[in-house]
Amino acid sequence: MAQLEIEHLKKVYPPNVVALKDISFEVEKGEFLVVIGLSGSGKSTLLRCINRLIEPTEGSIKFEGEEVTTASSKELKLIREDIAMVFQRFNLIERSLVLTNVLTGQLAELSLWRSLLGRFPRELKERAHAKLETVGIPEQAFKRADELSGGQQQRVGIARALMQDPKLLLADEPVSSLDPATSGTIMDYLAEINDQGKTVITSLHFLDLVRKYGTRAIGLKDGKIVYDGHPKDIDDEKFKEVFGEEAEKVHIT
Amino acid sequence: MSTEEKIKERGPWYFWRNVIVVALFLAAFVYALTRINLDLTLLAKNFPSTIKLWSAFAKPDWSVLGEGVTLLIKTLYMAFMATALALPFAIVLSFLGAKNLMQSPVAKGIYTFVRGFASIIRSIQPIIWAIIFVVWVRTGPFPGVLALWIHSVADMTKLFSERVESIDVGPMEAIESTGAGKVLILIYGVVPQIINPYLSFTLYRLDINVRMATIIGIVGGGGIGMRLYSYIRKWNFPKAVVMTMLIIIMVWGIDYLSSRLRERIETGGGEKTKGFTI
Numbered sequence: 001m002a003q004l005e006i007e008h009l010k011k012v013y014p015p016n017v018v019a020l021k022d023i024s025f026e027v028e029k030g031e032f033l034v035v036i037g038l039s040g041s042g043k044s045t046l047l048r049c050i051n052r053l054i055e056p057t058e059g060s061i062k063f064e065g066e067e068v069t070t071a072s073s074k075e076l077k078l079i080r081e082d083i084a085m086v087f088q089r090f091n092l093i094e095r096s097l098v099l100t101n102v103l104t105g106q107l108a109e110l111s112l113w114r115s116l117l118g119r120f121p122r123e124l125k126e127r128a129h130a131k132l133e134t135v136g137i138p139e140q141a142f143k144r145a146d147e148l149s150g151g152q153q154q155r156v157g158i159a160r161a162l163m164q165d166p167k168l169l170l171a172d173e174p175v176s177s178l179d180p181a182t183s184g185t186i187m188d189y190l191a192e193i194n195d196q197g198k199t200v201i202t203s204l205h206f207l208d209l210v211r212k213y214g215t216r217a218i219g220l221k222d223g224k225i226v227y228d229g230h231p232k233d234i235d236d237e238k239f240k241e242v243f244g245e246e247a248e249k250v251h252i253t
Numbered sequence: 254m255s256t257e258e259k260i261k262e263r264g265p266w267y268f269w270r271n272v273i274v275v276a277l278f279l280a281a282f283v284y285a286l287t288r289i290n291l292d293l294t295l296l297a298k299n300f301p302s303t304i305k306l307w308s309a310f311a312k313p314d315w316s317v318l319g320e321g322v323t324l325l326i327k328t329l330y331m332a333f334m335a336t337a338l339a340l341p342f343a344i345v346l347s348f349l350g351a352k353n354l355m356q357s358p359v360a361k362g363i364y365t366f367v368r369g370f371a372s373i374i375r376s377i378q379p380i381i382w383a384i385i386f387v388v389w390v391r392t393g394p395f396p397g398v399l400a401l402w403i404h405s406v407a408d409m410t411k412l413f414s415e416r417v418e419s420i421d422v423g424p425m426e427a428i429e430s431t432g433a434g435k436v437l438i439l440i441y442g443v444v445p446q447i448i449n450p451y452l453s454f455t456l457y458r459l460d461i462n463v464r465m466a467t468i469i470g471i472v473g474g475g476g477i478g479m480r481l482y483s484y485i486r487k488w489n490f491p492k493a494v495v496m497t498m499l500i501i502i503m504v505w506g507i508d509y510l511s512s513r514l515r516e517r518i519e520t521g522g523g524e525k526t527k528g529f530t531i
Contacts, residue, residue, distance in 0.1 A: 051430055053426055053429060053430055073434075076432075077432040077433070077434065078432065079432075080429075080430060080431060080432035081431065081432040083430070084430070084431070085427065085430040087423065087426070087427060089423055090423070091423035091424050091426055091427035092423075092424065092427070093424045093441060093442070093445045093446075094421075094424075094445075094446075095445045095446070095449070096441075096445050104427070104428055104431065104433075104441050105431055106431075107428065107431060107433040107437050107441065108431055108432035108433045108434075108437075112436070112437075115433075115437050115440065115441075116436075116440060157427075160427070160431075164431055164432075170430075
């Protein structure tokens with residue numbers, strides 16, 4: 001049984017914008033799957049359907065054998081604890097401390113009153129500090145999140161995701177808001193997480209990053225899978241199929 | 254077609270439209286002048302009758318100072334009570350009146366009702382509310398507080414709701430993705446984004462309420478304004494002047510304090526200039 005099984009997934013945004021049509025694929029534990037495609041091809045929608053930040057219209061998503069699409073809100077919360085997410089715009093609470101941001105990764109496991117009062121147990125705080133150390137910014141813990149640079153903010157996003165100790169990490173264009181050098185660092189952290197046996201599903205724009213980090217690539221075009229295979233096998237022809245004839249101009253390697 | 258050509262194309266129409274607008278405005282102004290008697294000579298002719306008033310500023314009757322200060326404090330209490338009592342109502346209503354949080358059909362109905370209610374209440378000035386409540390519960394501070402309270406609830410609800418509508422959904426999405434429930438999403442995803450604006454709006458509203466509390470006294474809403482008005486009616490200007498001075502000092506003081514505090518809140522303790530100003 002694959003860790004993630006997606007069958008006939010379809011997403012229609014009201015009134016009638018079809019974002020995903022009949023998507024089916026499986027992901028094995030430990031894969032580093034890269035989803036590629038133009039803006040609007042359905043990458044973000046696909047990633048968000050997996051943890052139901054976006055409600056799928058039709059089809060089935062099974063994570064570790066459990067059906068996600070029909071899970072009750074309680075079941076869904078438990079599934080989400082195992083699936084962490086990293087975002088293109090980092091999605092940090094800007095006015096809160098970096099440490100608090102990392103700790104929010106663990107909210108679901110805290111008692112409600114502790115969460116309400118923001119009283120995190122010491123061991124959790126120590127874990128949060130440790131995660132910040134993992135991503136190389138232990139000294140930023142007591143700064144406000146919006147004081148950090150983009151690259152540092154994304155590291156906080158990764159630390160927050162690591163707090164969940166997830167089995168699957170979804171990264172929605174994690175480096176699209178960053179410069180190339182910072183992008184490499186962030187991708188290295190994702191690779192490190194992947195080396196520890198956690199599955200990574202990420203969407204990327206640049207083919208060189210796809211080839212360097214991915215163990216598998218899925219190409220989306222107009223909500224359909226047009227490529228599924230090893231990143232190294234994406235030749236110019238395949239690339240054009242995914243990104244269109246115009247793509248050559250933006251082919252940066 | 255280039256932009257320049259477009260401008261040329263619609264040039265004459267733009268020109269004549271502006272001429273028509275200005276002409277209509279001038280016509281309205283002239284017509285209004287003929288309907289309302291602006292007899293400037295009256296200002297000069299009747300000036301002597303105000304001498305009693307001006308001379309009172311030179312000789313205030315300080316015997317009412319103690320009474321005035323007591324009333325001033327009472328007026329502050331009225332404004333403070335009205336604001337404090339309005340705050341919890343406005344907080345709850347602001348979430349119900351925020352379009353981005355109210356998405357289901359039922360929720361949309363609630364949203365429409367809350368915002369409609371708020372704009373109707375808001376469009377009626379506090380002084381009108383004071384008249385209504387004076388008729389209802391008789392004169393005194395109580396109807397004054399009620400009037401300020403109801404207008405504050407509506408005003409704060411509108412301002413708060415608009416703030417909630419402009420929040421960044423990113424943090425909410427991130428917290429939802431960790432498996433946290435609705436309450437936690439609200440506490441961690443929404444509250445940090447709105448707490449400072451809410452505080453700031455509340456201080457601003459307190460500022461307005463202090464000013465309004467002095468005015469609504471005139472229609473029987475209690476406080477220092479009510480006493481001021483009774484002295485004016487008795488032509489006791491030396492006493493009225495003392496009340497006026499006290500009001501000016503209080504309004505100036507609260508205005509200054511409120512804006513200093515708001516400045517601090519909005520800049521997050523003076524570190525960063527972020528967010529908004531009123």
